[in-house]
Amino acid sequence: MSRAFPQLDAALEAAILAGARGRGAARAEAFEAVFEALRAPVFALCLHLTGDRHDAEDAVQEVFLAVHRALPGFRGEAGIATWVYRIALRAALRQRARRRPSEAVDPETPAHRGGEADLAARDEARRVQAAVADLPAEHRAVLSLFAVEGLGHRQIAEILGVPEGTVWSRLHAARKRLAEAMGR
Amino acid sequence: MPGCADFEIAIDMRAHGALGDAEREALERHLSSCDRCRAYQVAAAETERLMQGAASEALGQVDWGWVRRYVRWSRLRFLSLAVSYAGLGIAAVFWLAHFPTNPAQARWTTAIAIVVAFIYGRWSGFGLFGHLWRLNRLPEGRELVTSVREELAHRIRVVESGALALVALAAILGAAGLLGDERHRLVRLLGVAFILAVLAVTWFGKRRWLAREQAALDGAMGRRQP
Secondary structure, three states, rough: OOOOOOOOOOHHHHHHHHHHOOOHHHHEEEEOOOOOOHHHHHHHHHHHOOHHHHHHHHHHHHHHHHHHHHHHOOOOOHHHHHHHHHHHHHHHHHHHOOOOOOOOOOOOOOOOOOOOHHHHHHHHHHHHHHHHHOHHHHHHHHHHOOOOOOOOOOHHHHOOOOOOHHHHHHHHHHHHHHHHOOOO | OOOHHHHHHHHHHOOOOOHHHHHHHHHHHOOOOHHHHHHHHHHHHHHHHHHHHHHHHHHHOHHHHHHHHHHHHHHHHHHHHHHHHHHHHHHHHHHOOOOOOOOHHHHHHHHHHHHHHHHHHHHHHHHHHHHHHHHHHHOOOOOHHHHHHHHHHHHHHHHHHHHHHHHHHHHHHHHHOOOOOOOHHHHHHHHHHHHHHHHHHHHHHHHHHHHHHHHOOOOOOOOOOO
């Protein structure tokens, strides 16, 4: 996933926080800046966590509604991106339960462009996504965060609220569990 | 002497730029002679590549205009909620100013007004505001996934204890309804029926919903593959 979206550096974050505490157009611009910078990685995170594009879209809507409501009062204890990812994690982890058990989850797969190799890749991506979405929340969360481009291990530890060492051991356990689930 | 598990963790750390030079060299030496760790390295890279590829493809299909509209419309819901609460307040003041002098009419209208206001306030206010409040109130200095689990368990306990309180209230009202005159009995039995209906919705709806969310956190949802 190419980083075609603006990065939230310190200067932009400060401008966003100042604008969010303003009124009218300034507040709208602040939210729009957060939305533009984070919508793609937030969607990716929600997709990995829920395993379904429609569930991921529902979760993304909730995330940005919550961000819109709370941005004016955000005190900046953590970075804006960390804060938004924490909301996304919370929203997406619980989103899956809203699907009725009888409804089959259909994870998005790469579009079929032709050829047996692409078909195999599509099926493999589907299997991986379905297997990830069925893992316990701790494993699902760490695997999904590491699959989001641009997120470093320190930021992941901050998002999860665990030490960096725990992040690595949990990632390893998650990969082992995923391999078992996929019969490898 | 580190085992394969330690080197597998080192593989993940190197892939994400968190490994020092000395550790990297040790890892390279180990990989040159360990098929299992090389297989882990390949599988880990492939998993991330597939996940990122799936996200890239799905990203192109998202209607971001709809997401923006959803946020705008939801803001209007908050405004309409505030307007409707203000309207309820004005209606209550107007009703109190023209309080029915007939005691029987007063009891019926009071009961109906309380029921309607409770249902509306509960569903509209606590539903939407409560949900966003919980999403935004993230614990500081605590593990996020654990706090989600604890919050769900707490909400299930609240629902269960609320159900017990509702059963007790229904029992008291039912017993009181069997006493007294015909008119009082009818009102109280209607109250019991309403409480039992709320209990059913809470127990079989809300509690079941929360229990399913707990199961989803444990990866125990169970799903049919497409």
